[in-house]
Amino acid sequence: MTSLSQPAVTPPSTSALPDPNGPELDPGASHGHGHGAHADHTMTGFVIFLASESLIFLALFVGYAVYKSSAPLWLPAGVEGLEVREPLINTVVLVSSSLVIWLAERALHRQRLGEFRAWWLLTMAMGTYFVVGQAIEWQHLSFGLASGVFGASFYLLTGFHGLHVVTGLALMAFLLVRSLRPGLVLPEGKGVLAVSLFWHFVDVIWVVLFVLTYVWQRR
Amino acid sequence: MASSTSSPSLDPRVLKEPLPMPGPQGNWRRYFTFNTDAKVIGIQYIAVALLFLLVGGLLAMIMRGELITPPADLVDPTVYNGLYTMHGTVMLFLFLFPVLNGFNNLLIPPMIGAPDMAFPRLNALAFWLFPVFGVILMASFLVPGGPSGSGWWAYPPLSTQNPLGHAINGQLLWILSVALSGVSSIMGAVNFCTTILRMRAPGMGLFKMPIFCWTALAAQLIQLMGLPVLTAGAAMLLFDLSFGTSFFKPEGGGDPMLYQHFFWFYSHPAVYVMALPIFGIFSELFPVYARKPLFGYKVVAIASFAITVLSLIVWVHHMFYSGTPQWMRNVFMVTTMLIAVPTGIKVFAWIATLWRGSIRLSTPMLFCLAGVFNFIFAGITGVMLATVPVDIHVGNTYFVVGHFHYIIFNMITFGVFAAIYHWFPKFTGRMYYESLGKLHFILTFIGSTLNFLPMHWAGLMGMPRRVASYDPEFATANVLASLGAFLLGVATIPFLLNLVSSLVRGPKAPPNPWNAIGLEWLLPSPPPAENFEDDVPTVISGPYGYGLGRPLVEDQERFERRALEA
Amino acid sequence: MTSTGRSQANRGPSLLLVAAGLGLDALASWTMAQQSYRWLPVQASTAAPYVDNLFALETGIGTFILVGCSAVIAWTLLFNRAPKYDLDDGDPIEGNLTLEIIWTVIPLLVVLAIAWHTIGINRTLATLxxxxxxxTAAPLTSASLLATGSLPMAAGSLPIATxxxxxxxxxxxxxxxxxxxxxxxxxxxxxxxxxxxxxxxxxxxxxxxxxxxxxxxxxxxxxxxxxxxxxxxxxxxxxxxxxxxxxxxxxxxxxxxxxxxxxxxxxxxxxxxxxxxxxxxxxxxxxxxxxxxxxxxxxxxxxxxxxxxxxxxxxxxxxxxxxxxx
The missing domain is CATH 2.60.40.420 (Cupredoxins -  blue copper proteins)
Structure with missing residues (x-):
């Protein structure tokens, strides 16, 4: 068995508790998911996928900006604009969770499993806070999906982003549950890396979205 | 890519694993299962895609039957609209994309010496979405009101009119089907790109890679960049159709033009997603049948990426007469015409590859030669269409229909046929019948020319596309086109007969019947489930070394012997 | 012819052959360009001659390329065919930088020239x-159009001359x-x-x-x-x-x-x-x-x-x- 990135002097058996500095956090691949994918490839594939996914948002953002600056009708009758205060708090919480998930990642690298779980849970809590806050905001809005091109764009953008947040939360919950099964969390290092990357992606998208919809209100 | 100890491009640990499903070679049942073997998936793709080629062809023949006389007398005009919409959708999303994904699956791993795709399960999932969205699209024939009749562009507001008001309607199923096809394509694109980038044989740097892999990579990059934009547009269209939004409805401040931008941002490059792998196939086949190295390999390889980049900045040429301002027309006219340069490089390289070769006119070569001839013709009409004043006259007429059928059938599908014949022995282990192949070629060439050449003339005279009836002055061109279409229908008979009879009782194929150079030809026919398994050859020279007397890989004789003995 | 390299001695006749071929190609192109007007309907607007002339120009250039490429392909099919059972390879030519530069630069110049010419025509036509x-929050109705003056004037609209x-x-x-x-x-x-x-x-x-x-x-x-x-x-x-x-x-x-x-x-x-x-x-x-x-x-x-x-x-x-x- 040849390990690609570890120095040859390191016997592969030590990867039961793997070298935290090596990119090879997934010895599962070395004794085989059967015919399955190799973890390094998984990361390549995942980055390619995220790059592609970001273009959906890019397209939606461009569409929003074009409509915002050119549509003869924008805000529905009786709507002044969007309330910024609550969403701003939401934004701060979501963006800070990027830092928290980074702490979780670091804890895993240092093989502090308990600490990892704590940061991981905190990230999930912050993400949940964001989703709930978003849902409350939706409930109190005076316009709907069918309220002209503004309403449609607003709900499509925030909804599509919210879907990504929920997906991120589900992935985190999945990894958390797996980490509770003894001896299995460390092999999931690649999974943690991927989910964390996804979470940063979701946060960056939100910042752009927030600027586009909440900050840029004047026509 | 080579490293001191082992190549990072190939991970030996995924080799020689017990396979989850494939079973023994002769087990046909595996073709109906969730099999993760790329070669099984490749054949699954091609088989189902050919089935849909027949469906799409049948729809086309009904359409040509309608158009053989000026009035709309064979089918109701609304039925005609549904037929042409489904014809286009089936041919693009259920025939061409899948058949090319089939070739990607069959060819990429053996060509680069990989055991399989990077993500075999994702690969199988991507394939099994294909029958799902195929069935969804076919099911739209059965819903009240019939299938979508708004054309494969599905331009709003027409596509969001939903005349019967049902929640489940042909247009909805159309959007769902196309969206699922997009999901499947993205899965495939992630897989193909990762495989090509990470799993090449030791010694196979990018510039030792066969051109087919270059073009596949270039094409899949377009998928990754274009499809998300189409997805955004399709999502908005779905909301407009089913949830009362007004993204593209003027009543709520929306603009139908935005959809056209989203649609063409993907759908023009989509043509290159289909054309690029065919360029790859031409580049593979000409050296084999002319017994010469590919002329200017590096330039041909790089030209693929020039096409990828340019294809993403030309989409507005579909909107020259949609109220696009003059400066924008000029910009997109120039970018569109620039595409002639990298494609020209490829064409000239193929012709130079023929020059002073030792040419064998077997069926695949005939299809390639005719495909390139047709492509030169289509390229010229393409440049005509890129120039704004000519496009303003012939845009949205039969001239365009003729042009893109020259691309999509007379070039791309010819390339598909060439590839099927060329690699048939490799992946089935049987030789095809040359005389039936030649008959198929002759009928196809005459039929397609008769079908699509007169369309240009009808368009120049001003016959709009998508009409169910037309003025009598267009009758001659349409009769010719219809006769050509029926001849194309006849041409499928020797093709299918050849496939079936060769599969059943064709002579056994040797590992390398064409005396071709390439990793896939160092494998037995058909190759074993994991290609080279853990004994991957080290590539020491570039592809297409015909007449140069250099070996492709270290220990070439050993691999040749091993393939023969298998 | 197929397997032996050509010597300097017979370069003269082959140059002559190429020149004759190019001449014939040019003649065919000119003929096709003239023919192209007959594929189009009558010219009934001031725009039509511009469109038709441009189309004829492109037909001519296109014919030149199509006939030229086809002639080379036909030549190879006539003279570079492998005899039956001949398993020899062709000349192992891997490329030629000069040729590759030529067939990159010339098409580039040709399309840029066509584009330049067309931008000029666009400026002349200026129909849009x-x-x-x-x-309007409501769909247009016939009634709302009845008052002909009620439509908003387009921004940057064509000045209707006095x-x-x-x-x-x-x-x-x-x-x-x-x-x-x-x-x-x-x-x-x-x-x-x-x-x-x-x-x-x-x-x-x-x-x-x-x-x-x-x-x-x-x-x-x-x-x-x-x-x-x-x-x-x-x-x-x-x-x-x-x-x-x-x-x-x-x-x-x-x-x-x-x-x-x-x-x-x-x-x-x-x-x-x-x-x-x-x-x-x-x-x-x-x-x-x-x-x-x-x-x-x-x-x-x-x-x-x-x-x-x-x-x-x-x-x-x-x-x-x-x-x-x-």
Whole structure:
């Protein structure tokens, strides 16, 4: 068995508790998911996928900006604009969770499993806070999906982003549950890396979205 | 890519694993299962895609039957609209994309010496979405009101009119089907790109890679960049159709033009997603049948990426007469015409590859030669269409229909046929019948020319596309086109007969019947489930070394012997 | 010939052969360019000669390339074929930098030259004016169009010259599936009458879906976009009766959505306009409606379509019996 990135002097058996500095956090691949994918490839594939996914948002953002600056009708009758205060708090919480998930990642690298779980849970809590806050905001809005091109764009953008947040939360919950099964969390290092990357992606998208919809209100 | 100890491009640990499903070679049942073997998936793709080629062809023949006389007398005009919409959708999303994904699956791993795709399960999932969205699209024939009749562009507001008001309607199923096809394509694109980038044989740097892999990579990059934009547009269209939004409805401040931008941002490059792998196939086949190295390999390889980049900045040429301002027309006219340069490089390289070769006119070569001839013709009409004043006259007429059928059938599908014949022995282990192949070629060439050449003339005279009836002055061109279409229908008979009879009782194929150079030809026919398994050859020279007397890989004789003995 | 390299001695004859081939190719190209005018309808607008000349130019260049490439391919097929059972390879030529540069640079220059030339033509034609998005929360109705002056003027719209020779703006209204033309004096017609050799201004309006205003004899086409008013202008240059076709697919009975353009002398046009003003409004002939009524009578079979809009009320209706020139 040849390990690609570890120095040859390191016997592969030590990867039961793997070298935290090596990119090879997934010895599962070395004794085989059967015919399955190799973890390094998984990361390549995942980055390619995220790059592609970001273009959906890019397209939606461009569409929003074009409509915002050119549509003869924008805000529905009786709507002044969007309330910024609550969403701003939401934004701060979501963006800070990027830092928290980074702490979780670091804890895993240092093989502090308990600490990892704590940061991981905190990230999930912050993400949940964001989703709930978003849902409350939706409930109190005076316009709907069918309220002209503004309403449609607003709900499509925030909804599509919210879907990504929920997906991120589900992935985190999945990894958390797996980490509770003894001896299995460390092999999931690649999974943690991927989910964390996804979470940063979701946060960056939100910042752009927030600027586009909440900050840029004047026509 | 080579490293001191082992190549990072190939991970030996995924080799020689017990396979989850494939079973023994002769087990046909595996073709109906969730099999993760790329070669099984490749054949699954091609088989189902050919089935849909027949469906799409049948729809086309009904359409040509309608158009053989000026009035709309064979089918109701609304039925005609549904037929042409489904014809286009089936041919693009259920025939061409899948058949090319089939070739990607069959060819990429053996060509680069990989055991399989990077993500075999994702690969199988991507394939099994294909029958799902195929069935969804076919099911739209059965819903009240019939299938979508708004054309494969599905331009709003027409596509969001939903005349019967049902929640489940042909247009909805159309959007769902196309969206699922997009999901499947993205899965495939992630897989193909990762495989090509990470799993090449030791010694196979990018510039030792066969051109087919270059073009596949270039094409899949377009998928990754274009499809998300189409997805955004399709999502908005779905909301407009089913949830009362007004993204593209003027009543709520929306603009139908935005959809056209989203649609063409993907759908023009989509043509290159289909054309690029065919360029790859031409580049593979000409050296084999002319017994010469590919002329200017590096330039041909790089030209693929020039096409990828340019294809993403030309989409507005579909909107020259949609109220696009003059400066924008000029910009997109120039970018569109620039595409002639990298494609020209490829064409000239193929012709130079023929020059002073030792040419064998077997069926695949005939299809390639005719495909390139047709492509030169289509390229010229393409440049005509890129120039704004000519496009303003012939845009949205039969001239365009003729042009893109020259691309999509007379070039791309010819390339598909060439590839099927060329690699048939490799992946089935049987030789095809040359005389039936030649008959198929002759009928196809005459039929397609008769079908699509007169369309240009009808368009120049001003016959709009998508009409169910037309003025009598267009009758001659349409009769010719219809006769050509029926001849194309006849041409499928020797093709299918050849496939079936060769599969059943064709002579056994040797590992390398064409005396071709390439990793896939160092494998037995058909190759074993994991290609080279853990004994991957080290590539020491570039592809297409015909007449140069250099070996492709270290220990070439050993691999040749091993393939023969298998 | 196939396997032996050519010596210096026979380079002369082969150069001669190439020169003769290029000459023949040029001749064929010139012939095809001349022929190309015959594939097009009569030229009935000032734009048509520009379009046709450009098309002829491209036909000529295209023929040169197609014939040239085909001749080389044919040459190789004639003289570089492998004899049966001959397993030899061809000349192992891997590339030639000079050639590759030539066939990159020359096509680049050719397409840039065509583009440059075409940008000039675009500037000359300049048929398209401004486009104004309508700020209406409700779909357009015939009633809202009745007051001809009520439409907002397009931003950057074509200036309608005070020069009395210019005609317009004529409102072009497309529906599923009919055409209606409203003249500045209020005359409504489903047939488009235009005076020859005068610049005509149009305002293109669609009431439902996308349509295309396409007159092949004029070589001009412009989409009508619901929710927008588009200014457009053209100058007919030849008297006659031509087809106006819907070029952007508009659903159900799209193919029937065509009418005639009658180009006549100024005097004839004025007379027609005056007579039309006196004629009472009546429903226009409408092919889509006839097919629709027939479909209803036969039990409404066929696939889903919106019913045709009621035929427009016009002073002058098109007559399907008239024959057109192009």
């Amino acid at each position: 004016g401004g486009k104004q998005r309508l700020a 020069d009395s020779e210019d005609v317009g703006p004529i409102q072009v209204i497309a529906r599923q599936w009919s055409w209606e033309f409203i003249y500045p004096n209020g005359v409504r017609s489903s047939e488009l009458h235009l005076p020859v050799d005068r610049q005509i201004y149009f305002r293109l309006i669609s009431m439902d879906v996308l349509h295309g205003f396409y007159i092949p004899a004029f070589r001009l086409k412009q989409d009508l976009i619901p929710g927008s008013v588009i200014d457009y202008r053209l100058t007919p240059s030849r008297q006659g009766r031509y087809r106006l076709r819907d070029s952007m697919f508009s659903g159900g009975y799209f193919a029937t959505n065509q009418t005639d353009v009658v180009v006549e002398t100024g005097a004839e046009f004025e007379a027609w306009l005056a007579a039309a003003e006196r004629a009472p409004l009546r429903p226009s002939f409408n092919a889509a409606n006839e097919i629709w009524q027939q479909r209803l009578a036969e039990g409404n079979r066929g696939w889903a379509t919106v019913p045709p809009a009621p035929p427009p009320e016009v002073n002058v209706s098109l007559d399907p019996q008239n024959s057109h020139e192009a």
